[in-house]
Amino acid sequence: MFDPTAFENLKIVIEGAVYDRDFSGEILVTDRNDIINLAKLERRFEISFVDKVNRGKKITAIWVLEAKLENLAAELLPATLSEKTAGCHVAVKFELEHPNEFSIFKDIKKALFEIWGDSRNIDQLIQMVPFENQTKIKNVVTIKFNRLIYEDQIDDLTTMVDFMIKSLRDLSKIIK
Secondary structure (H helix, E strand, C coil), X not given: CCCCCHHHHHHHHXXXXXXXXXXXXXXXXXXXXXXXXXCCCEEEEEEEEEECCCHXXXXXXXXXXXXXXXXXXXXXXXXXXXXXHCCEEEEEEEEEEECCCHHHHHHHHHHHHHHHCCCCEEEEEEECCCCCCCCCEEEEEEEECCCCECHHHHHHHHHHHHHHHHHHHHHHHHHC
């Protein structure tokens, strides 16, 4: 019989947690990607959603779950690799548009550190067309957790939805 990998089990929990909030009317799921990279033998799952209350703010939350070859191999071939690598990488992203003002970048980072903790890596990558006179830029904010997530931490994943919704709401106050 097929025994699902940690990636599959974590993905199901993430989907369930997000879709429960979608069905309750708090958020709206806007995209979902389940990708298998055959060249690198990696899995990637992304689910995107917006806060229904602030839908007009153009802020999207994206939950990313990844398992690389070494993670899958450690789980499927435990005799050859350490079980410590038999987990998944989790990241949270927020895509938002706002004026290209340094104070906004600082406020975003401060707000997210308050929600997620200062032990996280929070990166901001802006996208803009340099030859156009744009009033707003696109900012992709990524929160990295700097460790693998294992199946015994499944309960932590469901509480992450609360943090993501709070982040969406706090970010909407910053970009006005």
